[in-house]
Amino acid sequence: MQTIHVIKLDAIHKTYHTGEVDVHAVRGVSLDILPGEFVAIMGSSGSGKSTLMNMIGGLDRPTGGHYWLDGIDISTLGRDALADIRNEKIGFVFQGFNLLSRTSALENVEMPMLYHRHRIPAHEQLERATHALALVGLSERADHHPNQLSGGQQQRVAIARALVNRPSLLLADEPTGNLDSQTSIEIMGVFQKLNEQGITIVMVTHELDVARYTKRMVILRDGKILTDEMVPDRLNAEQELDKLKQAQAAVQLA
Amino acid sequence: MRIFASLRIAARALRRNKMRSLLTMLGIIIGVGAVIGSVSLTTGATKQVEAQVASLGESVITVFSGNFTSGAMRGGWGSAPTLTVADALAIGEVANVVAISPEVRDRAQVLANGLNWNTQVMGESPDYLQIRNWGVASGSMFSDQDVRSLAKSAVIGKTVADELFPNENPVGQTIRIRNLPFLIVGVLAPKGFNLFGQDQDDVVIVPYTSHMHRITTRIFVNSILVEAANDKVINQVQADITDLLLARHRSKEQDFTVRNQLELMQTVTATSRAMGFLLAGVAAVSLVVGGIGIMNIMLVSVTERTREIGIRMAVGARAADILVQFLIEAVTLSAIGGSIGIIGGMGFSWLISYLQHWPVNTPWTWIIIAFVSSAVIGVISGFYPAWKASKLDPIDALRYE
DSSP states (O other), X not given: OOOOOSEEEEEEEEEEEETTEEEEEEEEEEEEEOTTOEEEEEOOTTSSHHHHHHHXXXXXXXSEEEEEETTEEOTTOOHHHHHHHHHHHEEEEOTTOOOOTTSOHHHHHHHHHHTOSSOOOHHHHHHHHHHHHHHTTOGGGTTOOXXXXXXXXXXXXXXXXXXXXXXXXXXXXXXXXXXOHHHHHHHHHHHHHHHHTTOEEEEEESOHHHHTTSSEEEEEETTEEEEEXXXXXXXXXXXXXXXXXXXXXXXXXX | OOHHHHHHHHHHHHHHTHHHHHHHHHHXXXXXHHHHHHHHXXXXXXXXXHHHHHHHOTTEEEEEEOOOXXXXXXXXXXXXXXXXHHHXXXXXXXXXXXXXXXXXXXXXXXXXXXXXXXXEEEEEOTTHHHHTTOOEEEEOOOOHHHHHTTOOEEEEOHHHHXXXXXXXXXXXXXXXXXXXXXXXXXXXXXXXXXXXXXXXXXXXXXEHHHIIIIISOOSBXXXXXXXXXXXXXXXXXXXXXXXXXXXXXXXXXXXXXXXXXHHHHHHXXXXXXXXXXXXXXXXXXXXXXXXXXXXXXXXXXXXXTHHHXXXXXXXXXXXXXXXXXXXXXXXXXXXXXXXXXXXXXXXXXXXXXXXXXXXXXXXXXXXXXXXXXXXXXXXXXXXXXXXXXXXXXXXHHHHOO
């Protein structure tokens, strides 16, 4: 009996033909990610991590190799089929949140359901969006617009939007890049909680501090995997938050 | 994606830029408004002409005597006396001819009741009223017996009645035409002005025999009025009359002219129709300009919302979903603009009819045509921007600042 990998990359290559020089952004990455994993993909800029991320997210296709998502080889699918995969199997969280402005948090969360292959009745959409917002602790802000929310709250809305179609994979691209350190820890806490509920998370980051909240760290360099190991001294977001608050309280007392 | 959701997204996007949406729609509003306004006015005018022609009798054929030509000088219709009463009676035997009336016309000073009035005195047969679709208001028409006996009976139009008998019933009174006393047997129902602005009620009608032998001394009639059974046989009847008169006159050249009311109507409505087409053409051009405006704004909108398109694609919108979204936005713009234009155009034409007392009529077909064509313009002008949006690469669109 073979376990179905959430992600199975087999010698993935990505070459950009721009101008006279071919740019080899990713050169032969093989990676297996099992259900329930929490993986950080790290690397300096130019290491190919963003390109790899786009391919894992089904936004881009590899020029070589194969990619199975949930047992489906999606490296050869067409545009529309990829759109359906993104809709049903992948939840995106971006560095810049990417919420629709002047649209309420609830409607932002409902948006992916509009594009679902099977029609989701309005009451079910509302129910699922409300549930997803509750999961990230934003129930009481459902009717707020993004400009009425803090950065951390906006990122929570984005996470709720990513979860609403019950994807097999939550994909986060520098999710804490625009946030201060306390809010970053809070967001990592949300991810840890979701991971404990069994959701597979793959996150791209260049901050080691953030990566230490995950379970597994993959470091890329020049389009290849440099190291792939379990996080030895994993941080717990709740504890770190407590420590930070105590430190702040100490500063105020002093 | 379902259409309803697309409509909601489109409505929200349009509400976000109210002023811009309104200005974009203005081109369509003016174009459709101009179409509906000009069509309403010309249709109203045409309907009025048709109604006037119908009041003359739709299946009426008029035979005029020919042109008088002497050397190089050519007289007008009826200037050469060629038609006789016998011609008229012969025409009465033609198939599908229902009624005839030999017509003689003269202007005369008429006296009655101590007053006088210059009016048109016409000699006709009793069938004249049937042919002209006319009725008597009081009294009755003179009879065929009156025609045979050259009776001094007359019916008078409403204008003559009002001028000569301001406070009395004219029926039974005497009217003097060229010093001959005629008995007024009836007063005609008011008929108003004809197409050429003549008062049709300013008339005295006597039996044509009385006119030709008592008032004037004539052998020839001015024209012959003929009523065909219906407007379908009118062309055949016209041809038969032409053949009959050619044979009777034994002339090589046609010394008479046969006309029907349909031809007259076509001549009169042709002008207003041409005017209407001209106006509609100008309006169509402004519709096209409005369409270009929509395309322009949709292109701006696509560029502005590149990031939104990227987000939607990232969460699973297909190219077709994006295409439909922007297409619906363009069609919503143009359809709302078209609806406002229809209402505005109708309002404008009603205002004209209220202020100027012009007849207006907005045909349903044109309302539908205007609405459909504005929606079609929305599709055409929205398609390119929408197609451009749907072809965006999600990665590039997400990165767009």
